[in-house]
Amino acid sequence: MPIEISNKNPLLEMQKITKYFGENRVLDEIGFNLYSGEVHALLGENGAGKSTLMKILIGVYRADFGKILIDGIDTTDLSVSHRRARGIAMIFQELSLIPNLTVAENLLLGREPLHAGWLINFKSLRLQAQKTLDAYDFPIKAETPVEKLGFAQRQMVEIVKALSSGARILIMDEPTSSLTSSEEEKLFNIIRSLKMKGIGIIYISHRMAEIFKISDRISVICDGRLLPTQKTLDTNDIKISELMSQGDRQDSLAAQFKPKLSDQPFRSRLTVSNLRTSHKLKSGISLEIAKGEVLGVAGLVGSGRSTLAKALFGLIPDAKGIVKVDGNCVKLGSTTNAISAGFGFVPEDRREEGLIIHHSLASNISLPHLKKLQIGGGKLPIIFSKSADEMFNYMRKYLRIICRSGKQQASELSGGNQQKVVFAKWLAANAKILILDEPTSGVDVNAKEEMRMIIRNATASGASVLLISSEIEELSLTADRIVIMIDGQLGRSLPAGFSATEIRTSIQEDVHMIRKEPVL
Amino acid sequence: MSSFLSQTDLKSSANNIISVLSKPGPHFTYILFFIVIGFFILFAPNFATLGTASAIGRITAVVTIMAVGMTFVIVCAEIDLSVGSHVSFAAMVAGILLYKDLPGWLTASLVLGLGAFVGAINGIIVTKLKIPSFLVTLGMLSVLRGLALSFTGSMPVPIVNRDYVDVLAGGSMLGVPAPIWWTLVTVVVGVYILHFSIFGRRALATGGNTTAAQFSGIATDEIRIAAFALCGVTAALAGLVLSARSAAGNPMLGQGLELDVIAAVIIGGTSLFGGRGFIVGSVIGAIFIGTLGFGLIVMGLSTNIQEVLKGVIIIGAVSLNRK
Numbered sequence: 050m051p052i053e054i055s056n057k058n059p060l061l062e063m064q065k066i067t068k069y070f071g072e073n074r075v076l077d078e079i080g081f082n083l084y085s086g087e088v089h090a091l092l093g094e095n096g097a098g099k100s101t102l103m104k105i106l107i108g109v110y111r112a113d114f115g116k117i118l119i120d121g122i123d124t125t126d127l128s129v130s131h132r133r134a135r136g137i138a139m140i141f142q143e144l145s146l147i148p149n150l151t152v153a154e155n156l157l158l159g160r161e162p163l164h165a166g167w168l169i170n171f172k173s174l175r176l177q178a179q180k181t182l183d184a185y186d187f188p189i190k191a192e193t194p195v196e197k198l199g200f201a202q203r204q205m206v207e208i209v210k211a212l213s214s215g216a217r218i219l220i221m222d223e224p225t226s227s228l229t230s231s232e233e234e235k236l237f238n239i240i241r242s243l244k245m246k247g248i249g250i251i252y253i254s255h256r257m258a259e260i261f262k263i264s265d266r267i268s269v270i271c272d273g274r275l276l277p278t279q280k281t282l283d284t285n286d287i288k289i290s291e292l293m294s295q296g297d298r299q300d301s302l303a304a305q306f307k308p309k310l311s312d313q314p315f316r317s318r319l320t321v322s323n324l325r326t327s328h329k330l331k332s333g334i335s336l337e338i339a340k341g342e343v344l345g346v347a348g349l350v351g352s353g354r355s356t357l358a359k360a361l362f363g364l365i366p367d368a369k370g371i372v373k374v375d376g377n378c379v380k381l382g383s384t385t386n387a388i389s390a391g392f393g394f395v396p397e398d399r400r401e402e403g404l405i406i407h408h409s410l411a412s413n414i415s416l417p418h419l420k421k422l423q424i425g426g427g428k429l430p431i432i433f434s435k436s437a438d439e440m441f442n443y444m445r446k447y448l449r450i451i452c453r454s455g456k457q458q459a460s461e462l463s464g465g466n467q468q469k470v471v472f473a474k475w476l477a478a479n480a481k482i483l484i485l486d487e488p489t490s491g492v493d494v495n496a497k498e499e500m501r502m503i504i505r506n507a508t509a510s511g512a513s514v515l516l517i518s519s520e521i522e523e524l525s526l527t528a529d530r531i532v533i534m535i536d537g538q539l540g541r542s543l544p545a546g547f548s549a550t551e552i553r554t555s556i557q558e559d560v561h562m563i564r565k566e567p568v569l
Numbered sequence: 570m571s572s573f574l575s576q577t578d579l580k581s582s583a584n585n586i587i588s589v590l591s592k593p594g595p596h597f598t599y600i601l602f603f604i605v606i607g608f609f610i611l612f613a614p615n616f617a618t619l620g621t622a623s624a625i626g627r628i629t630a631v632v633t634i635m636a637v638g639m640t641f642v643i644v645c646a647e648i649d650l651s652v653g654s655h656v657s658f659a660a661m662v663a664g665i666l667l668y669k670d671l672p673g674w675l676t677a678s679l680v681l682g683l684g685a686f687v688g689a690i691n692g693i694i695v696t697k698l699k700i701p702s703f704l705v706t707l708g709m710l711s712v713l714r715g716l717a718l719s720f721t722g723s724m725p726v727p728i729v730n731r732d733y734v735d736v737l738a739g740g741s742m743l744g745v746p747a748p749i750w751w752t753l754v755t756v757v758v759g760v761y762i763l764h765f766s767i768f769g770r771r772a773l774a775t776g777g778n779t780t781a782a783q784f785s786g787i788a789t790d791e792i793r794i795a796a797f798a799l800c801g802v803t804a805a806l807a808g809l810v811l812s813a814r815s816a817a818g819n820p821m822l823g824q825g826l827e828l829d830v831i832a833a834v835i836i837g838g839t840s841l842f843g844g845r846g847f848i849v850g851s852v853i854g855a856i857f858i859g860t861l862g863f864g865l866i867v868m869g870l871s872t873n874i875q876e877v878l879k880g881v882i883i884i885g886a887v888s889l890n891r892k
Contacts, residue, residue: 364783384786394784402784405777407844416774416785419767431765474785 058121060085060249061106061137061218066115068101073463073493075101079115079275081268083218083249088240090252090264090281092289098273099253103220106251107139108132119218138211139220146203146210148196153178155195156210181213186242201232205239212248219243220251225259226351237263255349255519257286257557272494290553316340317376318513319482324370324381326360329353330537333370338482343504343514345528347521347556353537354517355397358484361515362394363387374481388417393475395468397486397517403471404459411441411455414474444473448503465496472503483507486517501527521549521556535563601836601886602857609864616867623746629859630748631656631807635826636833636851637759638688638803641796643834644763646776646843647695647702649688649797651709652804652830656823658713659684659808664726664818673733681805687713688801692794702797710827717820726818737813748810755803759848762799772796776843829858832883 059082068076076098083089093099104110106117108129117125119135127135146155153175154161162173178191187205195203204224211219225233240250240263254260260267261281269276269292276292318340323333330353338344346354360368363384372379379390387394396402404413415437420427422436441455448469452462459467468488475483485504489497504514504527518524524531525548533540533556540559543552609616635652642649659680666676691709695702720726728734740747763769774782775789782789807826812818835841836857837850861882865875 362784384783385788388786396784401778402780405774405781405844408773408777412770412773415770416782416787419770423767430767431761432767432770433765 057084059083059118060120062116062118062121063102063106064116064118066102066105066112066117068098068105068110069113070464075273075493076105076112077273079270079273081275081278083251085217085247085249086244087266088244088250088252088264089278090254090260090267091270092254092260092267093270097270099270100222102270103139103222103251103253106132106220107137133214133216136215136217137220138214138216138218139222140204140207140211140224141222146195146206149194151175151192151194152182152189152198152206153191155206156181156191156213181209185209185212185239187239199232201228201235204228204236208239208243212243217247218249218251220253222253223255224252225254225256233259257289260289261286286557287550287554290550318342318374319515320371320373321361322371324357324360324368324372326356326365326369327367329356330360332538334537334539336532336539338513338515340513341508341511342530343508343516343528345524345531346515346517346534347524347531347552348534348540349556349560352534354534355486356537357534358394358396358486358515358517361387361484362392388478391481393417393478393480393483395471395475395483395485395488397490399464399467399471399491403474404467406460407458409456410445410450410452410459410462410470411437413459413470414441414444414477417474417478440477441473444477448473448476449499463492463496465492465499468492468496468500469503472500476503476507480512482513482515484515484517487519488516489518489520489523497523521552525549525552533559535559538563599853602853602860605857605861605864609860609867613864613867616864621863621867625856625859625863626749627746628863629856630752631811632826632829632833632858633752633852633855634755634803634807634810635800635830636837636855637755637848638800639830639834640759640763640837640839640846640848640851641772642702642800643831643839643841644772644776644843644846645793645796646779647793647796648706648831648841649691649702649800650706650827650831651687651691651713652800652807653823653826653828654710654714654717655684655687655801655804656808656811656826657717657820658687659805660812660822661717661720661726661818661820663809663812664728665720667728667730667733668726673730673736676733677737677809680809681802684801684803684805684808685798686801688798688804689794691801692797695797696790696793714820714824720820723820725820728812728816728818734813734816737810739813748814751806751810755806756848756852759851763846763848768792768795773844773846776840776846778844828883829855829879832879832886833858836883836886 061083063079063081066076066079066081067074079098079102081089081091081102091099091102101110105112108127108131112125115125116123119137124132124135147158150158156178157174162170162177164170175191182189182191187209189198189202189205195206198206208219224236228236237259240252243250252260252264264281266278266280267284267289268278269289279289279292316339317337319338321337322335324330324335325333334357336344346357348354356365359365360381361372363382363386366382368381370381372381374390374392377390380386400406411434415422418440419432422432422440423429424431424433438455444450445452445455450462450469450473451466459470462470472488483504488504489500492500501523504516508514516524516528529545531543531547531552533543535556540563541555543555547555615621635656639649639652662683663676663680666679667673671679687709691702691706694700694705736747737751738747742750763772771782771787771792774785774787775792779789804823808823811822815822833854834846834851835854837847837852837854839846839850858879861879862875865878870878
């Protein structure tokens, strides 16, 4: 089934694509091509640059250097709509259909057939849409409202919508993330039939198994650089995993500072037993973190790791179970209780959850400590902004936050410095347990290193850390112990010293074990 | 680590207060303000007199009091359209309680408490049922107007309690009329709560980014409910002052005031999208609207044209202040 591609001209060619965000080079001379009738898989950790590259391809961002050729024609300067006209379409993770309209209305949105030029001809709308659906052999009725369709069917409609507007290059971003395994099989059949029709597909996924099932070639993007593209038939999942870890710099500063925790007696700081939520964590989570320990949580995106973090921090009202900090029970479902018990939370989405982006840095870090910042440490109910400024200046020196002053708006800082401000918010409170959800996503390599140092310093002064990360290398460098989380359940627990490749293999094995899928 | 929590000395406290008061909002508010005043001084006969200032003060007092409360609601990225009919409602309740021979102080306290209660109901519906405040308070506008009219079959209730009228509107202290005193008290309390109290910081955070505020341990629903309650209290206080001034509870007393109040807050530099607000700015906004109305009367323009001009200036001010 894999097609011979060597002697054809590529459908799409991206040459030396380079992109800076401020001072940070997020893409470094990326060369990526796609042939007609090919599925080219794109892999990489979160923040490696996959989505930036795709945004450049569909025209949302402009590359600072480099060229994009479609059918050999330079399209680098085209806008999103002109790109679309050239045949590039992206199938989004969050589908972009309007749920209360029918399939037909969605497919022909903005291009509806009209009676006498002004009244929508619903009959011809339905027939035209049905014809398109039939042409791709999709068993969907055009008059069905989209909200009545399952995810796989919605995805089909989305694909047909892209194809019917002339798409020849389809970008699929984690297309199976919300599909059941039978729906997944349907999607793969569709992809195979699209290949026969000569459509080129860029397939982004974390799931190794499906990449080997469906792709013709595989490219790995790592810290903004593209590693050499491999033919799927010439490689296997172990080799790809190794390739993904190649980009790491093993001489990590933080790794040198990593203390031998196993030498110390285990003194429990946080005990969680049978923590459940009605949504993601149905089967109950139990874990324990020692004083000064970094517990890493590995697993796939959507496995319930963020839900665990939010439940511990009191952000999920229906969370049940027992959470003890230093032996004292913490009432769940209240952030106030969580904070006074000593929790601090660095959320996944820095701009939406971590910071008030248009407020000053000082006011951002002061939010959990307003009582203490009152005159005389809380004796009088009056706050002057000076005390928040002082607190900020202290943390600014401690974490080396690069900014003009505490009065500067958070939005003006780089990603790494913004993240330090979120850390500062909780470090200023001497938080006992820091919950970090993807703390280094979207920050540059140096800032990542600094984050690891901050985590190390915090644990050295007695804090415990729950570190959720999709960057396996980061977990391997930073965590004293790693637990794997799959579909809301905890898998195995790995002691420190496992390499990134070993951790990846363990995750794959746990996925198969928990989902009871056969190992490929 | 406790070094940065040191006692703040007196001098720097004063500097802190001055810096808050001297930066109440965008500078264009002042520019617009001085242009308009300059215009009236040049073109309106006898505008630049003490009498004018005192008249504008009296006109502006009620809007200023309400604008202080409204600032909290808008800082939380909400809106309260019910304040105008809340004024009428509070005035009617006060009139009826005084008619039943309740003492003035008790009447005033009950009406203020009721104001907080009505405001809190707005807030509870907005936060717990997750209905936009625009719709909830539009409904409340109708409810309160209907109640105010139905108490007496839309007849005004005369107020004969001399003390009540003197303390709230008729009397004066140190040569300054009572409504100005009540306005000053409201403004000082408002400045304290918004700029120097925990609640104010939390309200600004809630309006700036509700999710991030929640993730910092702030109970944003409770903050919003309290902001609506504060707004209700100031509307009730405005109702008390107006009823005392006209010596009657009148069910039409506050009609249309919500527009002036919201405009004052926005002109004063408070962001309609929440997260940024200035009490002193709202005061200046209220004085601006009062001056505009008064100046246009002095120039002999009809009230209808005034309405048009006021609307245009409000849209202009808001469009310049869209952040």
